[in-house]
Amino acid sequence: MNKYKYKIYLQALAMLTVLSSCAFLPSPDEFVLDKRTNSPIECRILSTIDSVEQINDSEVLISNGGICAMKREDLTQSHFMCNINVSAGSGIRFYFRSDPIKYRQDGGIVYEFNERGSFVFENGGHVQTVDSIRLQRNFPIQLQFKQDGSKYLILADCDTVYQGTTTVAATEFIIIKPISSNVTLTRVHLDHIFEYDKFNVQSKSDKEQLLEKLRNN
Amino acid sequence: MSNLAQNNIMKLNYKVLVALLMTLGLTGCFNFTTRVERDLYTITERDTITYIEQKNAPGNRDNGVIFPSSRTIESYRDMQQRDSLVQHDYPDFIRLSIFESVGTIGGNNNYSTGSGLFGIFPNYQKLSSSNRGDSSSLFTGGIYRVGSGEWRLRWFRDAKDWTLGTSIFEGIFPDARVENSLVSIFPLYVKKRWYITDKIPYLSVTASVGVGWYPSQYLNLSGSLDLGSMGGLNLRAYLGVAAGVNTKNSYMVRQSPIGTDATTVFAPYAGLGISFLDFHNSVPETYIEWKDHPHSSWDVGILQLSFLYSGTDSSALSSGSGKTLFNGVMIKALNTNISLPFANNNFYFGASLFNLVALGKNEWALGILPLRVGYWVTLLPDELSLDPYIETSFYPSAMYNFAARLNLRLSKFLNGGLIIGYLVSSTNYSLGRDLTDSFGNPGSFSRFYLGFSVGIGDRIFYPENIRYNK
Incomplete structure (x- = not known):
């Protein structure tokens, strides 16, 4: 009888092991960038899973047709930074202050970077065009997006694409979608906006005071 | 009723109670019906409040003379940020079912249970474990499942429409002989579906491999043509084979009136099934919020x-x-x-x-x-x-x-x-x-x-x- 009981326990254990190993399989459409840092970025593939591939701890390859959503839990006041290298195709789109549902209707702030220049749209409406900042294939460019309260800033290398205010609510998500192109994003970084980087303070003097305070500390 | 029989019933009740408690515990730990996504939005509101105050002194004032105004202006700028958390609830299962019943042919015709089409029309005169059936029925047996569930199995690079499933109870009864029944709690099933129509009610072909582990140990390979679900109602046509063993200590062998030792069961079957409150979501439906379902x-x-x-x-x-x-x-x-x-x-x-x-x-x-x-x-x-x-x-x-x-x-x-x-x-x-x-x-x-x-x-x-x- 005891042998019989042990057999049942062993069977139950084996079944539980199988169930748990299957049930906790990682979702193939999710991965984490910057896993080994204090600021891991949760990424979700919104297209077919083969169209987006993590190639390093902070590098991701997005093929034509791929869409990748990145976020850090509860982080809306953020500083996003990455190097963009477009190896083939015509451009890339970034959706800021958007989410995986809203971006389909071009909701939020859209930054499009292509061979003709840089374009900023807000909820589908045109905001800014910069002809001089344009895509050159296999020539990496560093993109920065800072959002602080109602203000946001888009930087390409050292050039300001746009700095302005918006009424669009800030979200955790950054959604990246190449336009008929293959794009490699390297040194992807998403963190809190640093105190000294804040530009949403109430007045210039306040900012100066803050900087002074930081310097003194 | 003998003491032994009473003891057996008490033991069975105890096992059922433990199974129920385990199920409740598991359901308390995991939400296996709903996937929750929370999106955080930070709304920034900037206000400027200007106070203009004019303190008029009583009496007349001399005109034509430069005179300091009594008006004071104070301006306050204020920024408020508030977070808005939006919760999206999505269904997180491919199938959840309360009860499924299949009337099968393929068992020994001399021992037919006579449970009829879909296995739900029993002969009430013969409802007991000592019933050995008769040869008057087309449907020789049945398959019954209570509390089934299937969830997405995302393997093989997210290959389409694979599921991992189980049931609280599954019983495969090729015929009326209780020692030939294959019964298991929480059997494990891996299924693959091919959809013929992608509109409700779905018509699909399903291939499945299942393993039962207690009290019977068996393997069940089957294919089915599924129609449903609509309002939780499904119809299925099955073709399959179940093979397994009942050890001499198993409940089915102990209940057998012929006092047999361990039994080996090989049961090919074909059957027609119906299931109630059996809800089926295709993968795209698991991305539609419950409120829009x-x-x-x-x-x-x-x-x-x-x-x-x-x-x-x-x-x-x-x-x-x-x-x-x-x-x-x-x-x-x-x-x-x-x-x-x-x-x-x-x-x-x-x-x-x-x-x-x-x-x-x-x-x-x-x-x-x-x-x-x-x-x-x-x-x-x-x-x-x-x-x-x-x-x-x-x-x-x-x-x-x-x-x-x-x-x-x-x-x-x-x-x-x-x-x-x-x-x-x-x-x-x-x-x-x-x-x-x-x-x-x-x-x-x-x-x-x-x-x-x-x-x-x-x-x-x-x-x-x-x-x-x-």
Whole structure:
């Protein structure tokens, strides 16, 4: 009888092991960038899973047709930074202050970077065009997006694409979608906006005071 | 009853209790029906408040002289940030089912259980574990599953439509010989579906491999053609083979009247199945929020319990002769009323697993798989509805029920109401002594009845929920 009981326990254990190993399989459409840092970025593939591939701890390859959503839990006041290298195709789109549902209707702030220049749209409406900042294939460019309260800033290398205010609510998500192109994003970084980087303070003097305070500390 | 038999029953009850507690514990730990996504939005509001104050001194002022104004202006700038958390609830299962039954052929014809089409029309005279069946039936056995679930299995680079599933209970009965039954709690199934139609009701072909582990150990390979679900109702055609063992200590071998040792079972089968409250989501549907989910039915529920007054001389609810307000009861289990897409989608077709109506002693009827048509009227949105219907069933009682229910939705889980109807019934099949000793012989009768009903686990939908109206 005891042998019989042990057999049942062993069977139950084996079944539980199988169930748990299957049930906790990682979702193939999710991965984490910057896993080994204090600021891991949760990424979700919104297209077919083969169209987006993590190639390093902070590098991701997005093929034509791929869409990748990145976020850090509860982080809306953020500083996003990455190097963009477009190896083939015509451009890339970034959706800021958007989410995986809203971006389909071009909701939020859209930054499009292509061979003709840089374009900023807000909820589908045109905001800014910069002809001089344009895509050159296999020539990496560093993109920065800072959002602080109602203000946001888009930087390409050292050039300001746009700095302005918006009424669009800030979200955790950054959604990246190449336009008929293959794009490699390297040194992807998403963190809190640093105190000294804040530009949403109430007045210039306040900012100066803050900087002074930081310097003194 | 012998002490040994009582001990066995107590042990079984204990095991069932442990299984239930484990299930409850597991369900408490994991939410296996809903995937929750929370999106955080930070809203920034900037305000500037300007105070302008003019303090006029009493008396006249000299004009033409430069005089400092008494007006003061103070300006305050303010920024407020607030977070808005939006929660999205998505279904997180491919299939959840309360009860599935399959009538099978392929077992030994000399030991047919006679449980009929879909395996839900049993011969009530022979309902016992000592029954060895007979050779008079086409359907030799059945497969029964209670509390089944399937979830997405995302392997092979997210290959399409694979699932991992289990059931609280699964029983494969090739024929009436209890020692040849393959029974397991929480068997493990891996399934792959190919959809023939991608619109509701889905038509799909499913291949599955299942392993049962306790009390029988078996492997079940099967293929099926599935139609459903609509309002939780599904039809399936099965082809498969189950092979396994019952050890000499297993419950099935111990219950066998022939006192056999361990048994080895090899059971190829073909069958027709039906399942109730069996909800099926395709993968794209798992990305539609619950609030936007398409529904096909006006009403889906586990149990409808009605207490009735019908003016009979005897009461079905009490054995004494004293008068009671309600002397009858109607119990309907696993109900669905599927909206038909014409005439404002208010007509419906409905089915239940069974309908037991007992209006008084010797005036009762049992209908397996009663079918009904009705017209659903929403009187007050979100609250009150009227549901006149005609219902019929043929086994074991030939029953016609003309009724109307007035439903008040108390919650998504519970509703109450009034019911009025006229029942015509005759029972020509023998129902076995267990039932007739309790309720008397069900004769032929027809009666009006009136009462109140309670829907438990019974969800009423409203026009905006019906997918044809979306």
